[in-house]
Amino acid sequence: MQTEFDRLLAQAGWSVPDAAKRLGYSEGHIYRWKRGEEAPREAVLTVLRAEAGRHPDPEGSFTFIDLFAGIGGLRRAMEAAGGRCIFTSEWDQFAQKTYHANYPDNRPIAGDIREVAEADVPDHDVLVAGFPCQPFSIAGVSKKNALGRAHGFADETQGTLFFDVARLMKHHRPAAFLLENVKNLQSHDKGNTFAVIHRTLTEELGYQLFTKVIDAGHFVPQHRERIVMVGFRETTSFSWADLELPTYGGRRLGTILHPENGTEAPEGHFTTGPDAVVSEKYTLTDKLWRYLQDYAAKHRAKGNGFGFGLFGPDDIARTLSARYYKDGSEILIRQRPGENPRRLTPRECARLMGYGENFRIPVSDTQAYRQFGNSVAVPVFAEVAQKMRPHILSLIHG
Known part of the structure; x- marks a missing residue:
């Protein structure tokens, strides 16, 4: 506590x-x-x-907690809207290292949220969570329905990480929440999973809920669709119609790739020499490049669309995934004629997810790829947080 x-x-x-x-x-x-x-x-x-x-929270600010925090993408968005983080939970030790490097709060990060009691989480205005989607047990709920028995969110969501979001929300009753998940959450288990989440947030907990699938390609050069769930404890005039989305594809990969012409300083082992040329370690070996080409050809022959994605500076990338560290196949960058393509560097991945140049990357490339692949695209949620802000302040300050 x-x-x-x-x-x-x-x-x-x-x-x-x-x-x-x-x-x-x-x-x-x-x-x-x-x-x-x-x-x-x-x-x-x-x-x-x-x-x-002498330091009360000004009327233009609000407090929030950051659950399943990863490397703090949702925190970055909320802080840009005037929020102040007062509690963080993230179980992965490598993500904690990156989080601490960028948000030196001088307070510990809570580990597994399942082991944190509700009373040990400080009261807060907004709950923020990019919760993992675990399977929901629908069978038990269906049986109770058939028998005409009453059931609550604990029965439906126990054993899933969404349950921990729900129990904290029930205990603390924050003014608002911002949740994020993959687009397929809506179709998982024929829609039953999302139905449980929707019913829990609205009927069981009594929140006004707004959901929207947003493609990060409006903000960054990457096709990345995520479902955004915004909720308020009381009725508000929040509307997705107020969300301002830039033209899709307005930014291309050339804006996040290393220029390799001396206009940026070399960084760590990502780039080398006075021109900050991308390190040769990111270029695919002949063996890996041949394997990816053969793999793609095999699936093309079967009529499947599986294969690598090859991109240049004028393109928009596929979705960066947490498996990018394995072979980089979903986003390969063309190089000079006769050269094998290369992976993105972790710094380029940071830019692709909307993190600023000052974002520190204190972990190995493997961990960095996992972290950025699991992250949110920061500008998307910064825009959502800005649209939430007046409604949050209205609820907490009257």
Whole structure:
């Protein structure tokens, strides 16, 4: 459970080193107080309460929690709309490393949300989650319906990660939520999965729900369709008609590829030399390139559409997936005549997902590919968050 000390520290806007310096204690003391392992003196809390009182949340901001956070794509979108993250949950240790590198909150990231009690999550204005889609058990629900028995969301969603979203929403009753999932969520199990989610959010929890499939190709050079679920605790005038989508395909791959002409500085092992040329390690080996060509030819002969995707600077890419690290086959970049194509570099993947140049990539290429392939396209959700903002503020500030 969040301690009073930790809550006041966050409200005061002090980092652990700040608190140690201003309160006259070691950083070890500060960390133990944050974790609740020791109780600070009342005089310490008095100082913090006074400081926190000078930093109330302005009326133009709101708090949110970031569940199944990955590398923080939804957080980035919410912060752009004036949100302040007060709790994060992400189980993958490599994603946690990237998250910490880009959002140094001086507070731990909760691991498996299934092991976090509702009371241990701070009250918040908005719940944000890109929850994984696990199979829902529909059979038990159908049987209860046939027998005329009442059933609630816990019966239908227990054992799925959506259940954890629902139980936190039921306990905290946030003013709004923003959920994201793959487009196929709507058709999974002949529509039964989405029906359970819809019924849980609206009938069981009483939220006004808006859903829309949005293609990231309106914002980034990538065909990437995702279902966006926006909800409000009370009736609002929110409308998808207010969402402003740029012209589809307005950005092409040339805007995210390394220029390789010296106009950008070399970065790590992604690019080398004064012209920042893409490292040779990203060019496919003769063996892999031959295998992908043979594989595509075999499926073409069977009338199937399976195969690699080859793109240039004027194209829009296929969907970047978490399996990109295996062979890069869905998005291969043409090179000079006679050269094998290459994979995107992790930095190019970051750009393809809408992350800025200052986004840090502290993990291996394999982990980076997985992380960006699992991420949201940030500009899509930043636009959604901006359209949610006035309705959120209206609910929490009146």
